[in-house]
Amino acid sequence: MDGLAHDSKQRILAAAEEIFATKGLHGARVDEIAEKAQINKRMLYHYFHSKNDLYAEVLKINFERMWDVTSQATRDRNNPQVQLVEAIKSYFYFLKENPNFPRLMTWEALEGGIYAKKVLPPIWDAAFPQLRAIIDEGKSKGVFRDDLDSRQILTSIHVLCISSFTQKDILAILWKDNPTRPENLEKRLEHILSLTLRSILAN
Amino acid sequence: MDGLAHDSKQRILAAAEEIFATKGLHGARVDEIAEKAQINKRMLYHYFHSKNDLYAEVLKINFERMWDVTSQATRDRNNPQVQLVEAIKSYFYFLKENPNFPRLMTWEALEGGIYAKKVLPPIWDAAFPQLRAIIDEGKSKGVFRDDLDSRQILTSIHVLCISSFTQKDILAILWKDNPTRPENLEKRLEHILSLTLRSILAN
Amino acid sequence: MDGLAHDSKQRILAAAEEIFATKGLHGARVDEIAEKAQINKRMLYHYFHSKNDLYAEVLKINFERMWDVTSQATRDRNNPQVQLVEAIKSYFYFLKENPNFPRLMTWEALEGGIYAKKVLPPIWDAAFPQLRAIIDEGKSKGVFRDDLDSRQILTSIHVLCISSFTQKDILAILWKDNPTRPENLEKRLEHILSLTLRSILAN
Amino acid sequence: MDGLAHDSKQRILAAAEEIFATKGLHGARVDEIAEKAQINKRMLYHYFHSKNDLYAEVLKINFERMWDVTSQATRDRNNPQVQLVEAIKSYFYFLKENPNFPRLMTWEALEGGIYAKKVLPPIWDAAFPQLRAIIDEGKSKGVFRDDLDSRQILTSIHVLCISSFTQKDILAILWKDNPTRPENLEKRLEHILSLTLRSILAN
DNA sequence: GATGAATGAGAATTCATTCAT
DNA sequence: GATGAATGAATTCTCATTCAT
Numbered sequence: 001m002d003g004l005a006h007d008s009k010q011r012i013l014a015a016a017e018e019i020f021a022t023k024g025l026h027g028a029r030v031d032e033i034a035e036k037a038q039i040n041k042r043m044l045y046h047y048f049h050s051k052n053d054l055y056a057e058v059l060k061i062n063f064e065r066m067w068d069v070t071s072q073a074t075r076d077r078n079n080p081q082v083q084l085v086e087a088i089k090s091y092f093y094f095l096k097e098n099p100n101f102p103r104l105m106t107w108e109a110l111e112g113g114i115y116a117k118k119v120l121p122p123i124w125d126a127a128f129p130q131l132r133a134i135i136d137e138g139k140s141k142g143v144f145r146d147d148l149d150s151r152q153i154l155t156s157i158h159v160l161c162i163s164s165f166t167q168k169d170i171l172a173i174l175w176k177d178n179p180t181r182p183e184n185l186e187k188r189l190e191h192i193l194s195l196t197l198r199s200i201l202a203n
Numbered sequence: 204m205d206g207l208a209h210d211s212k213q214r215i216l217a218a219a220e221e222i223f224a225t226k227g228l229h230g231a232r233v234d235e236i237a238e239k240a241q242i243n244k245r246m247l248y249h250y251f252h253s254k255n256d257l258y259a260e261v262l263k264i265n266f267e268r269m270w271d272v273t274s275q276a277t278r279d280r281n282n283p284q285v286q287l288v289e290a291i292k293s294y295f296y297f298l299k300e301n302p303n304f305p306r307l308m309t310w311e312a313l314e315g316g317i318y319a320k321k322v323l324p325p326i327w328d329a330a331f332p333q334l335r336a337i338i339d340e341g342k343s344k345g346v347f348r349d350d351l352d353s354r355q356i357l358t359s360i361h362v363l364c365i366s367s368f369t370q371k372d373i374l375a376i377l378w379k380d381n382p383t384r385p386e387n388l389e390k391r392l393e394h395i396l397s398l399t400l401r402s403i404l405a406n
Numbered sequence: 407m408d409g410l411a412h413d414s415k416q417r418i419l420a421a422a423e424e425i426f427a428t429k430g431l432h433g434a435r436v437d438e439i440a441e442k443a444q445i446n447k448r449m450l451y452h453y454f455h456s457k458n459d460l461y462a463e464v465l466k467i468n469f470e471r472m473w474d475v476t477s478q479a480t481r482d483r484n485n486p487q488v489q490l491v492e493a494i495k496s497y498f499y500f501l502k503e504n505p506n507f508p509r510l511m512t513w514e515a516l517e518g519g520i521y522a523k524k525v526l527p528p529i530w531d532a533a534f535p536q537l538r539a540i541i542d543e544g545k546s547k548g549v550f551r552d553d554l555d556s557r558q559i560l561t562s563i564h565v566l567c568i569s570s571f572t573q574k575d576i577l578a579i580l581w582k583d584n585p586t587r588p589e590n591l592e593k594r595l596e597h598i599l600s601l602t603l604r605s606i607l608a609n
Numbered sequence: 610m611d612g613l614a615h616d617s618k619q620r621i622l623a624a625a626e627e628i629f630a631t632k633g634l635h636g637a638r639v640d641e642i643a644e645k646a647q648i649n650k651r652m653l654y655h656y657f658h659s660k661n662d663l664y665a666e667v668l669k670i671n672f673e674r675m676w677d678v679t680s681q682a683t684r685d686r687n688n689p690q691v692q693l694v695e696a697i698k699s700y701f702y703f704l705k706e707n708p709n710f711p712r713l714m715t716w717e718a719l720e721g722g723i724y725a726k727k728v729l730p731p732i733w734d735a736a737f738p739q740l741r742a743i744i745d746e747g748k749s750k751g752v753f754r755d756d757l758d759s760r761q762i763l764t765s766i767h768v769l770c771i772s773s774f775t776q777k778d779i780l781a782i783l784w785k786d787n788p789t790r791p792e793n794l795e796k797r798l799e800h801i802l803s804l805t806l807r808s809i810l811a812n
Numbered sequence: 813g814a815t816g817a818a819t820g821a822g823a824a825t826t827c828a829t830t831c832a833t
Numbered sequence: 834g835a836t837g838a839a840t841g842a843a844t845t846c847t848c849a850t851t852c853a854t
Contacts, residue, residue: 156398191355233828617813
């Protein structure tokens with residue numbers, strides 16, 4: 001494929017990601033994606049076969065991007081506590097910088113995860129062992145609590161981070177404040193770190 | 204309004220709640236709601252004026268129901284720790300018994316909270332002081348950590364509980380297990396309680 | 407259903423029959439049918455669910471109409487030769503008066519008969535015994551050839567009659583004449599009768 | 610034109626014939642033809658200018674092929690009865706071996722014969738005199754019935770043969786059997802021969 | 813000759829809402 | 834209060850054909 005086609009495909013993917021994140025799979029309009037990508041609608045079907053397939057591709061790219069970034073944070077360190085803190089921070093900042101990701105994931109969760117089921121497993125099968133290794137090493141070094149359940153704590157970290165972004169419009173009502181103002185996000189991250197670390201660290 | 208009319212209205216509300224929870228405001232079909240409620244579509248407009256207004260009504264009823272139940276849990280007790288634990292449990296079990304609520308709330312969050320903005324504030328204005336009072340009493344009694352930020356901890360409790368349900372289809376992929384099996388829900392609740400209490404209680 | 411709805415349904419069926427006969431299932435346009443029926447396209451889906459279902463309904467009505475007419479011709483007579491001649495004439499004139507029928511049947515044949523398979527069997531199961539009874543009686547009375555194969559002769563009668571109409575535009579080229587001019591149709595019917603009777607009658 | 614180009618053209622024609630026969634002019638998709646021919650769609654336009662022109666070419670080739678084969682059967686014999694029988698058999702077996710032909714012809718008939726009008730006349734102008742010569746000789750030798758109408762009998766032979774193939778999916782429903790099973794085709798041919806000969810032969 | 817990218821005009825189907833009774 | 838009929842504007846997807854190289 002030459003540069004022209006590659007560009008078109010990329011423009012479609014970028015536009016689709018934006019619009020799927022904003023409105024969800026069913027709320028997104030193919031016409032809107034095509035217009036935003038500045039391509040003829042027909043090309044979208046040429047490259048991606050259907051709206052659903054395009055959505056699956058966007059989802060896959062997003063999961064890959066997330067793990068690319070987050071996995072970097074845990075490399076080249078051998079202190080499990082630092083690794084875990086860095087992973088949480090990295091995930092939180094990734095979500096902040098890539099607001100499409102948490103939204104895509106939450107639409108997908110509400111729609112039953114049928115597309116995630118297709119594209120997430122291979123990524124998670126690479127990611128989970130790395131994350132559990134950190135926890136296991138922390139336990140064996142006596143830094144992490146012995147009875148720590150990696151499934152539970154990883155789940156909590158994930159939902160605490162991601163909800164800070166996906167629930168922002170509800171939190172704005174409850175807080176009577178904008179939860180995504182930089183200082184509010186910083187406070188939120190600090191709270192998440194303190195909350196989770198108290199549960200993770202031995203004594 | 205006579206009993207018959209009242210029944211029709213209730214059937215519409217029940218059907219609408221189910222379908223809005225399943226598919227969201229935009230995914231829900233007025234025809235489907237009317238059919239499920241076994242009424243003529245025209246009646247829906249008679250009682251609720253529009254699909255959006257019906258949705259707002261469903262949302263309002265759900266917020267009210269949630270607070271009715273949750274507020275009960277904190278009554279008639281004067282031990283802040285017990286009150287908070289009971290409130291968390293009560294919220295968690297409410298979400299379990301009323302699966303439409305977490306889904307409605309999350310669709311609403313993704314859609315920008317514009318309907319929540321209309322119906323949630325009066326309920327929250329009644330609820331928040333009660334919750335903060337528990338925290339404040341815990342602090343003044345020395346049972347709760349002095350630097351506890353009620354906004355942060357309430358937010359965390361809320362998202363930890365609600366995500367256990369709204370993210371279940373994603374968690375099912377990651378866990379390779381069904382997160383809503385009774386024993387998994389119990390474990391999840393225990394984890395949430397231990398996670399939050401460690402952060403709340405003064406050493 | 408009141409008269410209004412009944413009228414709309416009938417108008418849709420009439421328009422659809424005309425257009426399906428002219429252009430086939432795939433060539434027909436729903437917009438064209440709706441416009442010809444002077445209804446809103448949406449109503450077509452309201453009454454018939456889909457273009458394909460409408461087509462199946464048109465097909466069924468046509469098969470029924472054909473057998474209604476043709477079966478009349480064989481009633482109240484007890485001379486098998488006369489009955490058969492009357493049946494052939496009746497079928498031929500039915501095809502002449504209802505030009506949609508032979509076309510619908512031929513489109514359907516080319517498309518694999520998948521809709522005919524759904525609607526034709528019950529009609530044919532009523533029709534075939536009546537037709538075979540005539541042939542059997544002719545045989546037992548010694549009027550019809552003993553070795554007459556009812557399947558073969560009925561097939562030949564059917565295709566000779568129907569092709570006179572469905573192949574008319576090809577025959578027009580070969581004959582350098584219009585095969586559907588009244589006198590040409592009369593000659594054709596005579597020929598079909600003489601051809602088949604010579605094969606049917608015992609010497 | 611070199612061999613490669615010739616191959617491409619032939620592949621296009623072969624693919625087009627198959628697909629036009631299966632789906633008709635309007636049902637066929639240029640993309641599908643190009644893919645089946647393993648050529649770039651643009652080449653199809655290079656060689657044939659348009660879908661319709663390609664269709665006309667396919668139709669012409671098929672008419673020519675049919676007459677090439679059928680005319681062979683009547684050569685080198687001077688017995689009119691044998692010649693006619695051989696012509697019928699030859700036509701029937703040609704249709705059996707070339708199932709695209711009867712289908713193409715029938716789609717074309719339903720669409721008004723506008724393309725056949727362009728390509729059939731020269732072929733028919735060569736074929737008809739040969740066929741009529743056989744009949745005339747049969748008449749003058751006293752073997753064929755004196756009042757035989759060549760137009761009618763040729764038409765009947767044509768539609769009896771061709772309908773055995775084009776109506777097969779309808780006949781399968783009526784017969785509750787597969788009309789194109791070899792023994793069924795043989796029986797059908799025998800029937801057509803006996804039917805027509807009884808009408809053709811003197812006494 | 814050969815190719816992948818691109819297009820505008822339509823295709824079937826869906827939807828929230830209103831009308832007439 | 835209750836109902837079936839009706840609608841216009843969208844929505845996903847398709848197609849024959851042409852462009853640029």
